[in-house]
Amino acid sequence: MRLSRYYLPVLKETPSEAQIASHRLMLRAGMIRQEGAGIYAWLPLGFRVLKKIEQIVREEQDRAGAAEMLMPTIQQADLWRESGRYDAYGKEMLRITDRADREMLFGPTNEEMITEIFRAGVRSYKDLPKILYHIQWKFRDEIRPRFGVMRGREFLMKDSYSFDIDEESARKSYYKMFVAYLRTFARLGVKAIPMRADTGPIGGDLSHEFIVLAETGESAVFCDKRLVEMDTPKKDVDFDGDLKPIFDQFTSLYAATDEMHDKSEFDSVDQKHQVSARGIEVGHIFFFGEKYSKPMKAVVAGSDGSEIPVQMGSYGVGVSRLMGAIIEAYHDENGCKWPMPVAPYHVGLVNLRSGDEDCDAACDKIYKELTSKGVEVLYDDTGGRPGEKFARMDLIGLPYQLVIGPRGIKSGEAEVKNRTTDERETIAIDKVTEIISGRVADALDYA
């Protein structure tokens, strides 16, 4: 994409309302714009990151055998009366009345609706197990939205729902999502640690939060350091096989959020392994059995013909929130430092003298070559001073910056900056496409 045609409204000043790095940087780098309290427009650069996060989440759900669908944002109040949550949910639920005075709401979550959909279409135990998911915009009317997309009101969430005939089978579904989550977060470049969690308003018996460690995290967390260092399951992991050993491995060591923290148990962990830190919740999974299937009569016929309420679980990933969490983990005072898999573009190509015939020709050629090799390039073909161009590239944080100016043209060299390390090197202009496209491909190749 040529920057001259793009919409990238970077800000020089730090907006005063932004208290944490991710919020500041997303506003400054022209990734989002606030359109109301806790409501954001995703400008082109931010939107690309959001789509990449979403796609990785999707691929790992598909790999685990879940089927994607999409439920509407607007739900009927009556559906929530069936589960008893319409009154229980409180003011966080955005309630709406339409022109015919029907009571509706902007969905904050979808347990009721998916249960309704399931019960309408599944009749027999032979049709189980099933895992369905969608990636959908939700609304929760937070009393104090803050920290940008980290605690917004309108937010993008992946939520999956599992349906099983009995608890043993339901646990297998739970393990599938558990392993899918380990892989999802690792592919996004963040280390998310599963921690025992309270089940809260969703209800149920078994629940884990996935927590990214970060200084700006909203809650205190405690865990065994060896968990942080554990290897993520590889892509050839067999989701039809026995996943319990992986689940056991990742839950055998101490890890708990503040709410579930057991000081005496934590004290028994060898001191050199004790980590007490702050964390950002990026995923939350629940097994809640018959909590919705029983009141809503989501039953299937068992092998003996009897009616059996299905065992359910739900599994959420905060897709838009993850973008904030990734920035919290990867930035410096000059801007973002995107991991390659979620970088809005892989390479920023800087033409130091746009309008100069030789510079334009060299940049146009590299732009075309890299693009034809599948490298995503944001090409700064605008006017403006070099200092302004460098600062903007640092701010938006693409993994590689490739700088071409009159001096380089003469010597046949391009300057390449790795934004992750801030190291610079010089590469011959006629080799730069091959070398950079190779590095990008390597960085995207995740096991």
Add this chain to the structure above:
Amino acid sequence: MRLSRYYLPVLKETPSEAQIASHRLMLRAGMIRQEGAGIYAWLPLGFRVLKKIEQIVREEQDRAGAAEMLMPTIQQADLWRESGRYDAYGKEMLRITDRADREMLFGPTNEEMITEIFRAGVRSYKDLPKILYHIQWKFRDEIRPRFGVMRGREFLMKDSYSFDIDEESARKSYYKMFVAYLRTFARLGVKAIPMRADTGPIGGDLSHEFIVLAETGESAVFCDKRLVEMDTPKKDVDFDGDLKPIFDQFTSLYAATDEMHDKSEFDSVDQKHQVSARGIEVGHIFFFGEKYSKPMKAVVAGSDGSEIPVQMGSYGVGVSRLMGAIIEAYHDENGCKWPMPVAPYHVGLVNLRSGDEDCDAACDKIYKELTSKGVEVLYDDTGGRPGEKFARMDLIGLPYQLVIGPRGIKSGEAEVKNRTTDERETIAIDKVTEIISGRVADALDYA
């Protein structure tokens, strides 16, 4: 995908509320489920088609040089007061009050918001032209939602917005979207004819609707037959070049909706070329100049430093509605007949005797081979009678059905049915992957 894990709740009975083929078939084939008046959940099969339509729309927007972003669904009432439309829009606007008694609304369109975003980030004529778009769920509180997704209340729309310094440049942006639309609809497999249109509540001077001819169309349309036969611009069309000749070519012949119909002009068309039919609107483009930029003060500095309100246009495609339009164009009494580019899966693989060792082995092998070649396969590995399996495959309408049974295993042959023509042929089992994957690739290769 194995059908045993999928969620495909086909209905035997035709739902009584569905008056047109697309609505009936989408319900019967388990593609959608109604969750409220004019509000649908997209079940896995329907969701796949929706995503494919969306992706083709996106690719052609990107090709034309538009930049994708995403605006929130919830908007502030005050923004619409700036343009004067908050009161003018009437009861179709879903108005909402949040917990802090702020007046908000579920966006029915985004002219105001994009104007606000633009004015905050663009200062100079040098930053123009720009085209921004998003693909977003919208809500219009129709008094009488009907025809399934064709006139729903919550619907998916692609809307683009162009910003130019003067009318001449704005017309170029209009031509870009005009040509992008011709390509978009052709790639989706439908023939959409641009027709002069009334500008309606969006306002403006220049407007075209893109209309798919179909008996069940909502409005009468009149056009010159030669328009229907005109060749679509190829993918190497130069969006930076002069597109006026293409625009002129497609607007030189008579074509108008009922509202804009000029009987005497139509009568002057050679009778053998006169088409009077019914049509479904799938796209609508507008040039409306300063209608929003002036009241909302979206101005840029001109070359002499003066403040110039930008010239704007907006360009909509009804993404979810297109799914209905495509079914109206491609179906028979047994079900859908998807064009390859939007088919939920390319191939339906039918195991006539699931559980039989040889049948399972042969099907598993073909399933793996086809999948590894990028062919999307829905594998019916369930029990059930052959008649039930065939009827379901016809109903969901995948382009190819590939049938493997005990008799075929013995003779080394698979039966292949082309759902578009309903022709059957026999292909050697060991050649079937190569032949079918080749045909699928050919059908997906669009110029």
